[in-house]
Amino acid sequence: MSTQIYKEYLSGVNYKNEMGLYNTVDVNERFYAGTQWYGIPSEGLPTPVFNFIKRGVDWKVAQVKERALAISYFASGVGRAVSASEKKQEVFAKLLTEWAAAEWEYLKMDFLNLEGLKDAAISGDYLLYFYWDVKKSTANGFKGDISAQIIDSVNYYPGDVNEPSIEKQPYIILVFRSLVSEVKKMAEEEGLSKEEIDMIRPDNEYEYQAGDMAKTENGEKCLVFLKMYKQKDASGSEYVWFLKSTKDVTFKKPIKTKNHLYPIAKMSWYFRKNSAFGSAEVSSLIPNQVYANKAMALNMLHLIQSASPRVIFDATRIKKWSNALSCAIPVMGDIGGVASYMQPPTLSYDTYKMFDIAKATSLEMMGANEAVLGNVNATNTSAFIAVRESALTPIASIQERFYNMVEDVARIWLDFFFGYYTAKRPVRIKGGDGYNYVYLPKIGYEAESFELKIDVGPAAMWSEINTVNNLSSLLSEGVINEQEYLERLPDGHIPDKEGIIERIKKEKDISGIDK
Secondary structure, eight states: OOOHHHHHHHHHHHHHHHHTHHHHHHHHHHHHHTOOSTTOOOTTOOOOOOOHHHHHHHHHHHHHHOSOEEEEEEETTOSSOOSHHHHHHHHHHHHHHHHHHHHHHHTTHHHHHHHHHHHHHHHSEEEEEEEEEEEEEOGGGOEEEEEEEEEOGGGEEESOTTOOOSTTOSEEEEEEEEEHHHHHHHHHHTTOOHHHHHTOOOOOOOTTSSSGGGGOOSSOEEEEEEEEEEEEOTTSOEEEEEEEEOSSOEEEEEEEOSOSSOSEEEEESBOOTTOSSOBOTTGGGHHHHHHHHHHHHHHHHHHHHHHSOEEEEOTTTOSOOOOOTTOOOOOSSOOTTSEEEEOOOOOOHHHHHHHHHHHHHHHHHTTOOTTTTTOSOOSSHHHHHHHHHHHTGGGHHHHHHHHHHHHHHHHHHHHHHHHHOOTTOEEEEEETTEEEEEEOOOOOOOGGGEEEEEEEOOOHHHHHHHHHHHHHHHHHTTSSOHHHHHHHSOTTSSTTHHHHHHHHHHHHHHHTTTO
16 A cells, blocks of 8 residues: 555656656756757758757856855844853854855865756756765764755655745655665664565656666665655644655654754746746757757758769669779760769758857857857957856846855754754864864854855956956056065966965075065
8 A cells, every 4th residue: 555655746746747847857858968869850861969058058057156155154133242142152153154164065065066056957956955864973973964965856746836935845755766675774773564674665666767867777776755844842843854655665754853944955947936846948948959950960961962972874774883982884885874973952051050040049048158158369358257247147047046045055054053963062164174173062042043144256267367467467567576476376377386486585585685
């Protein structure tokens, strides 16, 4: 008998089938990966792939993520800290900020954001799930720490499909494909009977996983459902509860967590009104990509036919035609008019032109014009930056949704901190080239005691261009010397920069300039 979670899952499957999400994600992933003739009749045509979808998506994802982000916590309701308690709260807020910086690096958030944003461009949504991993060990033998995992949009089943907000969901189901042996091991640890464990069986229900590669498995796997919902305890406080099940058996009974927020952060690439799911960048580009590939296929076919045209010959005078090199062809009778080549019609220049127009217009609509893609020389930096900023206008709303998601991540981390981090526990903070650990004092605060903000840094590439140009101007005007120029020059522009600086210092010492 199927579990209640499985029935709720099937309801979500029906909805996603109606909106065509599974097929959309598979097709989009296929086109991004370069498998662009799948299911398209080629009818003897060449099958070239000029994958401007991948180039455009990679560029756009990089631009959305380009600016460095940092989480800052500060004491709630405290302006200029005056009292001892307020100063103490500000010190604790600084500790939280340093902890968040270490967590960002420890969880590889930059990498996760890059992959997650690419998922959003392909499938419509980026979902990042955090959980308390009891298998992790930290300093001084403390067990448990935060872990993170990207969830495919096809594996996210909200209780209300018309509600975009995570926190307003009545329940959330996340779906995984797990090895049956591992699931049975978890069931044994939970104390299930042999009869219940035997109900955990392999299945072939992978058709609703994302991408073609997910449809091929090399081991016995089954669907695993993680259901989360909120429920108030006896004190009236609301906590997140969760349970796990397969299709036929619940192997982890409902457990009360220490979280008040659903530990899932989400952003949609493009927002769809009254929908829990967004729309993808790739979807609208596919018709243009198909046209461009077909146009180039026809061009290639014409070139092949022009280079090696078909031969028309008189079968009454030539029994068999041969294209073999330097091969003699016997002719019965007069050779005049015995054979000729069938020349293909002249190819219109518009076919090449339309390919370029389709490609350039598609990329330009994404904001990826020739300037920002690096296909023009930046002779005038100010004009170049102005063109670039204008091109990035379509990205602004996507960036704002991404920054909003990072704010949600910061709130989730704060929720974990005050739920799972206890007094005397060592807390990881950044220090030098690695991490330092500081011990938590007695915690007398709650998550509500602190507010947060996301600090957005400058666009690295373009601020670097400005820096180099400004330094060059200062050097040419004599405001700074060669050593000061090199010390302020961003890394990567001059090999062995430190060696040159050291040589300049030694030369100054010898000549006595600094004395």
